[in-house]
Amino acid sequence: APLDVVATSPSLGALVRAVAGERLEPTILAGPERDLHQLQAKPSMMRALRDADLVVAIGAELEVGWLPAAIAGAANPAIQPGRDGYFEAAAQVELLDVGGPADRALGDVHPVGNPHVDLDPVRMARIAAALAERLARLDPAGAEIYRSGAAVFAQAVEQRVADWRARLAGAPGVLLYHRDAIYLLDRFGVPLLGTIESTPGVPPSGQDLLDLTAKLKGRAGVVIQAPYQSPQAPAKLARDLGWRLERLPLAPPLEADGTGYLEHIERWVEAIAAARP
Amino acid sequence: MCAPDPRPLLQLDALVAGYARPVVGPVSLWLARGEVLGLWGPNGTGKSTLLKAIGRSARVFSGCIELESGATLAHLDQQPVRLPAMPVTGRELLRAAGARPEEPERTGRLPDVLAPLLKRRIDRLSGGQYQLLWVWSALATGADLVLLDEPTNNLDPANRAALIEILGRERDGRGVLIVSHDHDFLERVCSRLLEARDTGLVEVRTARGPGS
């Protein structure tokens, strides 16, 4: 392959495949079941980073616990932040939750804005375009492929967004564990009914649970959590509220491409739409 | 000298015992019920190791230890167990050892000095107070064979005398094996006295002969 591309998450790996097709085969550092906030390094990860021409990260400090240290340790000048070899998805689009805790009652935010942009297909299409430009700069010979790949992906997204919007219109809403799906909800106007944790990593207090149950009792909705999040609180709330509990990964499977990514969004849409009473 | 009882309570036969390496033996001895056997000898000759071997906590390299089947043992270490903060009273300690301080008829009369100590936390007893409690705990259990290691440490003359008196009453069918450097004490309480020498254990005459 003309470029060694390393992606931190399978969403970004899928995006690289969508843009580059067969031309590039990204190395993906974390599976969809992993929590990108924290990751244990394997030697292969360090080798991948050393040999990489481009690192595609989500950014906005999502990977701050390990990626900067790993990049520094890999001593690869090409992929240092600020260089062409370092690409941050979150830097390509406007972020939600910027500027501090907007609404404490709905839970906490990441300090520089919410980084979990990869669940918004529209933003991902925009990121794909930026990624295509970056790839084109690093590998001019493939520029055409990349640009057309991004365009095809954007088209595919556009095609499906209308359908998804229709299916999600009037969806009663979602109770999340962490604010990790707000881009998707925001895109389709689905209400975020609350987050189970009031701060990342901090178990909900009794009052939180009481408030959530009191507020949501009698309404319709669905509880969605990532596979790595603590199952007890979501299970209890789902039981108390009589809602369905869905465990959905934040990212598509490791081998996903553009289509696989859209399939992944499709699963989310289905789960949210099914909550309609 | 003949055994007062044809089947001894304890019999060691050319026993060699130790830890990673043997440190004592070969030793042969026997002890019958009703006897108080004393053992003395220089520091480091392996007396405590011998007791530990009988108490199954040292390694036996060769020879054998025969104990009357079903006989129970009470084995006290040379250094009493004292722990920094232990909220346990003397009475609770005795009960844990298997003694019944409430039933003197079963375990013998409690020494007078001990009675007031039974209500106190053992980490607040003086060295001698704890020593006496410790030794008594072994005697009051009703074990068939009692192994005592330096029981007179820390005892004042009065308590030492009390211990001599208690051990004098111990002739009722159990066996006691005492290691001590207090020769006078051994002379007074033991029916037989063995001395550890380089050549092995040697029997020494005592004031109280067998069965006296």
Add this chain to the structure above:
Amino acid sequence: MCAPDPRPLLQLDALVAGYARPVVGPVSLWLARGEVLGLWGPNGTGKSTLLKAIGRSARVFSGCIELESGATLAHLDQQPVRLPAMPVTGRELLRAAGARPEEPERTGRLPDVLAPLLKRRIDRLSGGQYQLLWVWSALATGADLVLLDEPTNNLDPANRAALIEILGRERDGRGVLIVSHDHDFLERVCSRLLEARDTGLVEVRTARGPGS
């Protein structure tokens, strides 16, 4: 009775000491350099507590303790510290105490029995072997005042005699305060002997008078 030295090394004045509550006193005594002072009395009368008070680890309720300024103390507990697994040799233990086993001219000659033990791990010494090492560690430090609590525990007659000899040599300008139940031992090593009675401390005559 007059003080051999106008300024005593240690002077207790109506000292009342204890733990949560007072357990001993009021006690008055003094000790001059060159003296070996013995203290004996029944179990639980507060002898160890008195030593601890002098060693600043028991509470002083009233009275006072005056120590010659700059004088250093070595204080040994009644029960030697023995820990389950301790990979420390006798020599390392002595060094930790502040003794210099290599420099006999400074700390006095090492007892013969101790020499072979210095290379061994202290958790593999017998009760008496460790006891002698422990007591020697206090004497070999060069402390001005040495407080010993029951130093003869666990010692065989030979080692006890060795200890008596060592203490006999200790008259060179330091003070030693020994608590023991071994009256004969105290008689042999002490220049003065105090007995703890209900009425307080009483001076007892000894074979070796002051300065003998």
Add this chain to the structure above:
Amino acid sequence: MSEMLFDPLFQLPLLTGLLLAGLLPVLGALAMLRDEWLAALGLAHLASASALLGQVLGVPALIGATLGALGGGAIKTFLAARGNIAYGFMILAGWSATLLIGANTALGEQLARSLVEGQLYFAGIAELAAGLLLLALCIRYLPRLMRPVLRARFFPRYETANRLAAWRWHLGLDLLTAGGLAIGTLTLGLMGTFALVLVPAWIAFRLAPSWRWTLIGASLTGVVGYLLAFVAALELDQPFGPVLVGGLLGPALLTGWLGRPARFG
């Protein structure tokens, strides 16, 4: 405040926690006697590892975790490992196994910890039942375990000397501890369980006049600390675990300060 305390939503958790706050300090006093107060942390790490392993093999997390904790207790008996150091090794073994399983399967290691940790406010009828089971086991077995435990501590040679089937009661106690701490961790969370095992026993060891009162005192300290923390957590809207720890550390500091080494003069 009182209406919160009597909010039916919190009644089951309150009751379940109360039961555990009375029982865990008793297990804690036994653990403190054996110098094994680290048990909660050691077993929890093993339990996370085995919960995760269980998921790989398709066993429900709860069963995997419980088997892990009980297995830890059994292995400890089997190796005749005693004291906190045994639990120190358990922490290491469990933790590294968790990370290795996490790094090599599709199960994140994050999940492992959350699988075995409960939160008091989620306690339902299952947790209450587990607590009652623990109570029953304690009432049935603790009285007969008490003597051998004390004896092994103060007369370690007796057991060996009499070829007592010592492993039987060691196993009994190790399993009871493992089971009790597992139930505690599933209900109160790891930190609350660790605190209830360590702190009340530590206080009681300093103040109690006897072993009997140590057990009673530890249990009472646990219950009082628990009730205060429950009210405080609701009032101040805080997570329960850390508030419980705070509520117990306060009295501990006070005890430590009162019982500080006597000064000279």
Add this chain to the structure above:
Amino acid sequence: MSEMLFDPLFQLPLLTGLLLAGLLPVLGALAMLRDEWLAALGLAHLASASALLGQVLGVPALIGATLGALGGGAIKTFLAARGNIAYGFMILAGWSATLLIGANTALGEQLARSLVEGQLYFAGIAELAAGLLLLALCIRYLPRLMRPVLRARFFPRYETANRLAAWRWHLGLDLLTAGGLAIGTLTLGLMGTFALVLVPAWIAFRLAPSWRWTLIGASLTGVVGYLLAFVAALELDQPFGPVLVGGLLGPALLTGWLGRPARFG
């Protein structure tokens, strides 16, 4: 294999880790002597709490964590708290503080932990420098701390009796331990540090003929275990921390098995 070991990518981590694998077991032997091998866990919990608090106040996580660990050491000296139990209380205090800060400010708790925990493969020149600093401090201060430490263990009354400024060397050792463990945690991660403190010292305590050889043996065990783990982790492509723990637990089990209580007969 050998070409992997000499891959320049892993040379700096290899070297830095090697340094720590030689030093931490020495601190571990001292901790084991004082019965304080839980230090790594206790200090790490305090360090995360103070890293988080630092972030609230705008202090970088690394500085906050280091101050927290050193502060923990200092508080321990100040309260004259000794033994593992002091670190048990530190675990509770640090942990609950972390959760409470997390619950009441806008900072994620998990993030704080991952910020103060290093991973060996990330080690760069800064970590090597920290390791060298630790080496220098150990060479400078350990020899003079050794005697008071042994003395305090075997002759606890001497210090009190002589009004020695005991707090000075206690503080020195507590700070050196805290600093050393902080550097270890930042480089090797918490688990690797805990393992290097606990396991080699435990093995050496069983086998060494003297204190001198305890220190040497612990250090060598640490280095050998480390090198084996390094190679194994590269070969098997695994995260380093858990492999190191595995590499150290193996010899420990062997030692434990060889030194098992002698059986009767």
